Amino acid sequence: MAPEIRKRQIARRLALLTLLAVLAAAAFLLLNARGSWDFLLPFRGRKLAALAVVAVAIALSTVVFQTVTQNRILTPAIMGFDALYVLIQTGLVFGLGAGRVSALDARLVFGLELGAMVLFALLLFRWMFGPAARNLHLLMLVGIVLGTLFRSISGFLQRIIDPDSFTVLQDRLFASFNAVDPGLLTLSALIVAGLALVLWRLVPELDVLALGREAAIGLGVPQERLVLGLLVIVTMLVALSTALVGPVTFLGLLVANLAYLLMPTARHAVLLPAAALIALITLIGGQTLLERVLHYDTALAVVVEFAGGLVFILLVIRGVAR
Amino acid sequence: MIEVEGVERRYDGLAVLSEVTLSLPRGGLTAIIGPNGAGKSTLLSVMGRLQKPDAGRVTLEGMDLAQASGRLVARKLALLRQDNHTAARLTVRDLVAFGRYPHSRGNPGPEDHAQVARALAILGLEPLADRFLDQLSGGQRQRAHIAMVLAQDTECILLDEPLNNLDISHAVRIITLVREAAQALGKTVVVVLHDINMAAAHCDRIVVMKGGRILRHGPPAELMQAEFLSAVYETPISVHELAGRLVAVY
Numbered sequence: 180m181a182p183e184i185r186k187r188q189i190a191r192r193l194a195l196l197t198l199l200a201v202l203a204a205a206a207f208l209l210l211n212a213r214g215s216w217d218f219l220l221p222f223r224g225r226k227l228a229a230l231a232v233v234a235v236a237i238a239l240s241t242v243v244f245q246t247v248t249q250n251r252i253l254t255p256a257i258m259g260f261d262a263l264y265v266l267i268q269t270g271l272v273f274g275l276g277a278g279r280v281s282a283l284d285a286r287l288v289f290g291l292e293l294g295a296m297v298l299f300a301l302l303l304f305r306w307m308f309g310p311a312a313r314n315l316h317l318l319m320l321v322g323i324v325l326g327t328l329f330r331s332i333s334g335f336l337q338r339i340i341d342p343d344s345f346t347v348l349q350d351r352l353f354a355s356f357n358a359v360d361p362g363l364l365t366l367s368a369l370i371v372a373g374l375a376l377v378l379w380r381l382v383p384e385l386d387v388l389a390l391g392r393e394a395a396i397g398l399g400v401p402q403e404r405l406v407l408g409l410l411v412i413v414t415m416l417v418a419l420s421t422a423l424v425g426p427v428t429f430l431g432l433l434v435a436n437l438a439y440l441l442m443p444t445a446r447h448a449v450l451l452p453a454a455a456l457i458a459l460i461t462l463i464g465g466q467t468l469l470e471r472v473l474h475y476d477t478a479l480a481v482v483v484e485f486a487g488g489l490v491f492i493l494l495v496i497r498g499v500a501r
Numbered sequence: 502m503i504e505v506e507g508v509e510r511r512y513d514g515l516a517v518l519s520e521v522t523l524s525l526p527r528g529g530l531t532a533i534i535g536p537n538g539a540g541k542s543t544l545l546s547v548m549g550r551l552q553k554p555d556a557g558r559v560t561l562e563g564m565d566l567a568q569a570s571g572r573l574v575a576r577k578l579a580l581l582r583q584d585n586h587t588a589a590r591l592t593v594r595d596l597v598a599f600g601r602y603p604h605s606r607g608n609p610g611p612e613d614h615a616q617v618a619r620a621l622a623i624l625g626l627e628p629l630a631d632r633f634l635d636q637l638s639g640g641q642r643q644r645a646h647i648a649m650v651l652a653q654d655t656e657c658i659l660l661d662e663p664l665n666n667l668d669i670s671h672a673v674r675i676i677t678l679v680r681e682a683a684q685a686l687g688k689t690v691v692v693v694l695h696d697i698n699m700a701a702a703h704c705d706r707i708v709v710m711k712g713g714r715i716l717r718h719g720p721p722a723e724l725m726q727a728e729f730l731s732a733v734y735e736t737p738i739s740v741h742e743l744a745g746r747l748v749a750v751y
Contacts, residue, residue: 384609399575399603445590
């Protein structure tokens with residue numbers, strides 16, 4: 180195919196995705212409006228903003244993680260990252276006590292959690308992606324085992340914690356879209372926007388990294404430093420999205436692979452926005468469908484997890500893994 | 502140009518390179534030959550800073566590779582690896598354009614486009630330029646990777662078995678091209694080769710390795726000796742003069 184045709188095709192598909200995302204957002208805001216707009220719009224707007232922040236964070240973190248780790252099956256969520264976040268939350272409430280955690284400034288706690296998460300994740304990464312670990316299946320297994328371990332420890336702590344603290348903890352862990360702290364949302368949105376900007380400036384480096392470690396060194400990319408920095412960004416994005424809506428394991432996998440499928444290119448300048456738009460459409464469109472059309476006020480996560488899980492199994496069976 | 506000083510490299514305690522010292526002057530084509538497991542590719546990787554030596558150091562025009570900035574080195578030294586599998590969905594032109602990254606950082610100008618076009622033309626890849634890499638044969642992919650190294654336009658070029666997967670016509674074209682680059686443009690080229698006769702016919706210098714050490718190095722005429730080669734490869738090899746060339750028969 181001639182490059183001009185391909186370029187036009189990519190531009191058309193990006194435009195279409197943008198249009199769909201805007202439509203989904205409009206439908207989410209305006210459909211089935213009963214009651215006063217003065218209440219509805221800010222209320223739904225906050226929910227929409229939370230969905231958008233989560234969608235962008237998950238999409239970007241997954242694509243970057245997959246580029247850095249040179250595979251299309253592993254995602255931060257599959258490697259047990261959000262489980263780690265839940266563990267840190269639980270550990271914090273368990274160690275400090277619910278009273279003290281609640282008394283602290285929400286943003287301070289958030290910052291602390293983020294810091295702890297990045298620290299832990301880097302330790303984990305250094306070990307997982309050290310010279311010994313080149314085997315994808317081993318990594319996948321390690322990720323699943325670690326995820327289960329983190330969840331089990333969290334579950335254990337949650338059982339022995341006193342009931343008052345548990346209520347506080349549950350409230351923190353299952354932050355639903357209806358009850359997002361506006362201050363936290365603004366902060367998250369700002370951080371995600373900042374990180375997205377950093378990633379956008381690193382697009383040429385990401386393209387080179389996708390060629391593999393050795394080619395990247397050969398072309399003069401400061402490979403080790405760059406990978407470390409990118410993993411910090413990925414960890415922060417995962418922590419942010421988990422903090423807002425809790426763990427969503429397969430959404431990242433779903434949107435990243437759809438983006439690779441739809442876009443006949445390896446350029447991150449296309450893949451990153453495409454994945455983010457697909458995530459926006461999936462989350463916002465799905466939530467609209469569930470809430471407004473089907474009047475089925477359940478967690479969208481269930482549906483996304485189902486579809487994403489199927490894609491995951493399909494990918495494993497087809498052996499896209501390298 | 503390139504100085505390798507007392508380089509050692511071990512995998513799990515097993516020495517793959519021991520006390521390798523080599524000094525390559527500017528310009529000229531050098532072949533590294535030797536049996537499997539001699540450490541040829543490892544030496545090339547260390548010279549191309551893909552692997553850090555456990556001891557010793559490599560300098561490029563006096564710059565210590567371990568300390569120099571990656572971008573700066575990438576403008577002076579390009580490297581073709583042995584196994585070039587790319588997971589990414591790229592066209593040949595995209596891949597070759599990556600050779601310009603050290604110069605343009607993803608923002609190519611007219612000079613970069615010209616270099617890419619030149620590299621594509623030299624390797625006869627123009628008809629394939631817009632094909633995806635996974636639609637090519639092994640030899641075509643190998644040529645695309647060589648084109649990327651050429652597009653990088655560096656003074657020093659390291660090629661690990663560049664003739665792999667190539668038919669006779671392309672193998673001769675590429676070794677001739679590399680020799681021209683070394684002679685006419687004064688580039689310093691190091692190739693790992695398996696074909697002794699190819700090395701003897703085209704290279705200015707041959708480095709013979711075995712067991713992680715350099716046995717001998719010098720001009721082909723000095724090294725094309727039946728006894729020596731037989732010992733290196735542990736196979737009876739005789740050397741004859743044929744059409745004005747020294748040819749090893751095995």
